[in-house]
Amino acid sequence: MILKNFKLEVEKTGICILSIDTENSEINTVNTSVINEFEYVVNKLTNDEDIKGVIINSLKKDFHFGYNLKELLKIKDKETLFNIIIKQNKILRTLESSGKKVVSILKGKTFSGGLEIALSSHYRVAADDPETLFAIKDLNFGLCMGMGGSQRLPRLIGINQTIDLIINRKSLTASEALKIKIVNEIVAKNQLMKRAKEIILDDSTFVQPWDDKNNKDSKLKPFDEKNFGFFIGTISKTHSITKNHYPGVKTFMSCLFEGLNSNIDSGTKIESRNFVWLLNHQETKAMIKTLVINKPRKNLLNSSIKELANILRKNYAAEGIRLLLQGVSPAIIENAGKRIGCSEGPLATADTIEIKNIINQLDFSDANVTAFIGLMEQKSRKGKSSGAGFYDYKNTVRIKIWKGLEELVALSKTQPEVFKIETRLLFILVNKFSSEADNYMKNNKIEEQDYFSIKKCNFPAWTGGPYSWIKNYGIEKFIEESNDFAENLGPRFIPSKKILTLVKN
Amino acid sequence: MDEAYIYDALRTPRGKGKKDGSLNEVAPVKLASQVLKAIEKRNNINTEDVDDVILGCVHPVGEQGADIARTAVLEANWHESVAGVQVDRFCASGLEAINIAAGQIMSGQSDMTIGGGIESMSRVPMGSSGGAWMADPDVAYHTYFVPQGISADLLATKYGYSRTDVDKYAVDSQKRAATAWKEKRFKNSIVSVEDQNKIEILSHDEYMRPETTMQSLASLEPSFSKIGKLQGFNDVAILKYPEIERLEHVHHAGNSSGIVDGSAAVLIGNKEMGKKYNLRPRAKIRSFASIGSEPTIMLTGPAVSAEKALKRAKMDVSDIDLFEMNEAFAAVVLRFMDVLNIDHSKVNVNGGAIAMGHPLGATGAMIMGTILDELEREDLSTGLVTLCVGAGMGTATIIERV
Numbered sequence: 014m015i016l017k018n019f020k021l022e023v024e025k026t027g028i029c030i031l032s033i034d035t036e037n038s039e040i041n042t043v044n045t046s047v048i049n050e051f052e053y054v055v056n057k058l059t060n061d062e063d064i065k066g067v068i069i070n071s072l073k074k075d076f077h078f079g080y081n082l083k084e085l086l087k088i089k090d091k092e093t094l095f096n097i098i099i100k101q102n103k104i105l106r107t108l109e110s111s112g113k114k115v116v117s118i119l120k121g122k123t124f125s126g127g128l129e130i131a132l133s134s135h136y137r138v139a140a141d142d143p144e145t146l147f148a149i150k151d152l153n154f155g156l157c158m159g160m161g162g163s164q165r166l167p168r169l170i171g172i173n174q175t176i177d178l179i180i181n182r183k184s185l186t187a188s189e190a191l192k193i194k195i196v197n198e199i200v201a202k203n204q205l206m207k208r209a210k211e212i213i214l215d216d217s218t219f220v221q222p223w224d225d226k227n228n229k230d231s232k233l234k235p236f237d238e239k240n241f242g243f244f245i246g247t248i249s250k251t252h253s254i255t256k257n258h259y260p261g262v263k264t265f266m267s268c269l270f271e272g273l274n275s276n277i278d279s280g281t282k283i284e285s286r287n288f289v290w291l292l293n294h295q296e297t298k299a300m301i302k303t304l305v306i307n308k309p310r311k312n313l314l315n316s317s318i319k320e321l322a323n324i325l326r327k328n329y330a331a332e333g334i335r336l337l338l339q340g341v342s343p344a345i346i347e348n349a350g351k352r353i354g355c356s357e358g359p360l361a362t363a364d365t366i367e368i369k370n371i372i373n374q375l376d377f378s379d380a381n382v383t384a385f386i387g388l389m390e391q392k393s394r395k396g397k398s399s400g401a402g403f404y405d406y407k408n409t410v411r412i413k414i415w416k417g418l419e420e421l422v423a424l425s426k427t428q429p430e431v432f433k434i435e436t437r438l439l440f441i442l443v444n445k446f447s448s449e450a451d452n453y454m455k456n457n458k459i460e461e462q463d464y465f466s467i468k469k470c471n472f473p474a475w476t477g478g479p480y481s482w483i484k485n486y487g488i489e490k491f492i493e494e495s496n497d498f499a500e501n502l503g504p505r506f507i508p509s510k511k512i513l514t515l516v517k518n
Numbered sequence: 519m520d521e522a523y524i525y526d527a528l529r530t531p532r533g534k535g536k537k538d539g540s541l542n543e544v545a546p547v548k549l550a551s552q553v554l555k556a557i558e559k560r561n562n563i564n565t566e567d568v569d570d571v572i573l574g575c576v577h578p579v580g581e582q583g584a585d586i587a588r589t590a591v592l593e594a595n596w597h598e599s600v601a602g603v604q605v606d607r608f609c610a611s612g613l614e615a616i617n618i619a620a621g622q623i624m625s626g627q628s629d630m631t632i633g634g635g636i637e638s639m640s641r642v643p644m645g646s647s648g649g650a651w652m653a654d655p656d657v658a659y660h661t662y663f664v665p666q667g668i669s670a671d672l673l674a675t676k677y678g679y680s681r682t683d684v685d686k687y688a689v690d691s692q693k694r695a696a697t698a699w700k701e702k703r704f705k706n707s708i709v710s711v712e713d714q715n716k717i718e719i720l721s722h723d724e725y726m727r728p729e730t731t732m733q734s735l736a737s738l739e740p741s742f743s744k745i746g747k748l749q750g751f752n753d754v755a756i757l758k759y760p761e762i763e764r765l766e767h768v769h770h771a772g773n774s775s776g777i778v779d780g781s782a783a784v785l786i787g788n789k790e791m792g793k794k795y796n797l798r799p800r801a802k803i804r805s806f807a808s809i810g811s812e813p814t815i816m817l818t819g820p821a822v823s824a825e826k827a828l829k830r831a832k833m834d835v836s837d838i839d840l841f842e843m844n845e846a847f848a849a850v851v852l853r854f855m856d857v858l859n860i861d862h863s864k865v866n867v868n869g870g871a872i873a874m875g876h877p878l879g880a881t882g883a884m885i886m887g888t889i890l891d892e893l894e895r896e897d898l899s900t901g902l903v904t905l906c907v908g909a910g911m912g913t914a915t916i917i918e919r920v
Contacts, residue, residue, distance in 0.1 A: 235653055236648045236653065241645070241648065241653065244653060245652045245653055245658065245663075245749075246745075246748075246749035246750075248652070248653070248655050248658045248659070248663070249658070249663070249664070249749050249750040249751050249754050250749055250750035251750075252658070252659050252662075252750065252754050252757070253750030253751075253752075253753030253754045253757065254750065254753075256757055257659075257757070263655045263656070263659050264655075266655035267654070267655045267656055270653060270654055270655055271654075342761065343763065344760065344761055344762055344763035345760055345761055347763065348756060348757075348760035348761075348763075349760065352757070352760065413763060413764055414763055428761060431760040431761075
């Protein structure tokens with residue numbers, strides 16, 4: 014086989030240097046052609062009696078970034094995808110259990126699946142360099158590990174450390190990684206290869222902790238007394254924060270729960286099944302497309318993007334006040350806002366930006382809103398900075414909804430279902446963004462605007478941005494319902510031309 | 519269908535469920551077997567006639583594991599032919615055991631059975647049996663799992679029970695329990711726990727605080743405020759109940775059930791067995807029911823299960839003379855009384871788990887004995903026993919004196 018993604022050198026000493034150099038790419042990634050070559054290479058070298066050990070090396074600036082998600086997303090058949098993931102996992106498993114000592118030398122970024130590959134070697138030597146970084150932040154785009162990392166990492170550093178690293182999306186420097194035993198040793202960059210060769214040739218043992226029958230570390234079990242409270246607390250905490258979005262988070266916890274009560278082989282299968290499920294999840298797909306695949310190469314933004322973010326916030330807050338005046342209870346309004354992924358509810362947002370600052374976003378249909386804001390002013394309920402708004406405050410800490418609101422507005426006896434309020438808030442955010450974005454940013458492609466809506470305008474990431482969200486919601490359905498809203502509630506819901514052209518494409 | 523008669527009901531006193539509690543030195547199997555022995559002795563039965571011993575136990579692990587019911591049968595030196603099975607319906611396990619035991623009689627498949635329960639909370643702590651409900655992320659997310667204390671606070675918030683309301687209920691429970699003990703209303707049913715030398719270890723419910731007042735309760739910090747906030751449980755509850763702005767934490771150690779150790783057993787049989795041993799039936803089982811309810815608020819099941827049991831017995835709420843509704847948390851009982859429109863004077867008239875404690879798997883069988891004694895004392899006829907149950911369930915049983 015002619016290798017296009019790897020370079021293989023076998024030295025007389027019995028050391029095999031396996032250098033990764035992904036074809037036509039600035040970074041090392043795993044795609045199907047890489048997997049095929051990888052399988053061939055690993056089978057070859059593990060069956061070669063003359064080879065004592067393998068050094069995994071990168072010929073790029075960085076070590077590795079894991080799967081090529083763009084390619085994986087193109088694979089529509091779930092079973093095909095599953096078999097690919099399983100294959101990659103089997104290769105890593107073969108490598109670590111073949112009787113050859115495997116050492117990886119890590120420089121630059123070792124991210125996502127890159128770190129997972131490194132974890133399947135027996136020894137990891139990292140470059141003493143500020144650019145050496147380790148992280149698995151796939152939860153940022155709704156994904157979770159897919160090369161056995163969710164099984165190897167907790168078996169190496171413990172379940173609680175793993176949760177901290179993955180859920181909190183930490184980046185580790187070489188010395189931080191050394192401290193929690195993700196790497197075994199740090200050496201000067203130019204000494205990496207030399208040191209790796211020494212390790213291969215020395216007589217140190219090289220059994221992975223999960224293959225070591227004498228290793229009965231109780232840190233590993235979710236049901237261990239030491240871990241149980243933290244584990245169920247983390248489930249609750251993540252559920253309360255993700256609010257049923259960002260499926261990778263729950264999936265990650267599931268991989269730990271289901272996998273750690275088993276062995277490494279069943280554990281990686283469990284992880285692979287979860288990985289395939291996630292890659293087919295609508296939210297994950299939307300996030301990967303917007304945040305990874307279509308990430309803009311050029312950033313044409315200027316400071317006016319902040320103004321756009323402010324406009325969105327004000328319109329979000331204004332919609333909350335309109336809902337309140339229609340009789341919707343403050344709890345439902347606020348919870349709806351948080352449920353769609355905003356950090357604060359609309360009324361809390363109104364307080365934060367000062368209630369009167371919303372007025373410049375109101376239109377002719379909003380006379381009652383303006384009047385109400387005036388009434389709030391009269392009652393000295395101006396917002397957070399003065400310690401009194403829709404909420405009561407104690408030293409600028411929000412306590413609870415102001416009781417007096419009940420006297421100013423008549424709440425409906427029957428309250429709407431919260432998802433209806435969520436939808437209305439998303440509609441206002443999407444329509445406002447779409448009608449204003451071109452005025453505030455030079456990147457005008459919808460994919461770019463999706464990206465910057467999340468990165469610069471606090472648009473909820475799980476949507477993949479306003480246009481991705483519309484596509485998943487159903488473009489025609491969105492337009493129809495927007496027009497209904499516009500007819501009943503005001504012109505702010507009229508869909509932009511940009512949205513109307515989505516139908517044609 | 520055969521009638522299932524209750525011939526007897528006995529229980530141990532409840533020891534504080536901590537290392538300094540009096541029953542902490544007694545292994546759970548011994549607690550259970552002492553009650554079985556007492557049933558055998560008092561009713562003078564040949565244990566060979568007992569078909570099955572069904573014991574509720576919520577944490578059947580460690581020394582409560584490996585079928586503690588059969589183990590207790592053997593430890594009590596009962597005939598080897600007596601089968602034993604442990605059941606878990608969380609807090610209603612003891613009542614469920616009675617229902618299953620009665621069901622065996624009613625269906626004609628057994629002649630004499632025991633329904634009871636055992637829980638040594640000081641030796642096998644709460645949470646010992648783990649569970650997918652809270653620890654499997656798929657399940658926990660799907661069911662919006664929160665600990666029961668958060669559910670109790672959610673119930674209080676949603677239905678507007680204030681700290682004063684729940685504290686007032688707790689003070690009443692303590693007063694009623696104190697009166698009951700003072701007047702020796704439980705004396706017919708308490709089996710003192712003894713050691714192997716017949717030296718008494720405990721003869722009374724030691725958890726009670728009859729001196730409790732509104733003032734003394736007011737100084738207690740809410741138990742679930744910190745965990746609710748820090749571990750996100752409050753937000754999970756609100757995710758399920760978006761009409762709630764924030765949780766009011768009203769429950770604390772003084773208005774929630776006490777953690778205690780104890781065991782209980784109820785002797786159930788058909789008419790023939792009563793005749794054989796010349797036993798007077800004290801009551802018959804009219805009906806029983808278990809139901810599932812919304813698991814996050816978790817504790818709304820009792821009223822639903824009570825209604826289901828009433829319907830099966832073709833009875834109305836007003837046909838019931840006395841109620842025992844396990845005092846897991848004060849708000850749960852308040853809600854139960856509100857839903858069924860029952861006056862507090864008919865409910866838990868001798869106090870409940872807030873005053874005396876709630877030995878999880880045993881409680882259902884204990885309060886069955888309590889209601890039976892009280893029906894006899896007041897010469898009333900019908901009683902309904904019910905408990906709220908983890909993961910959103912309720913179990914209820916209706917008895918009638920004969």
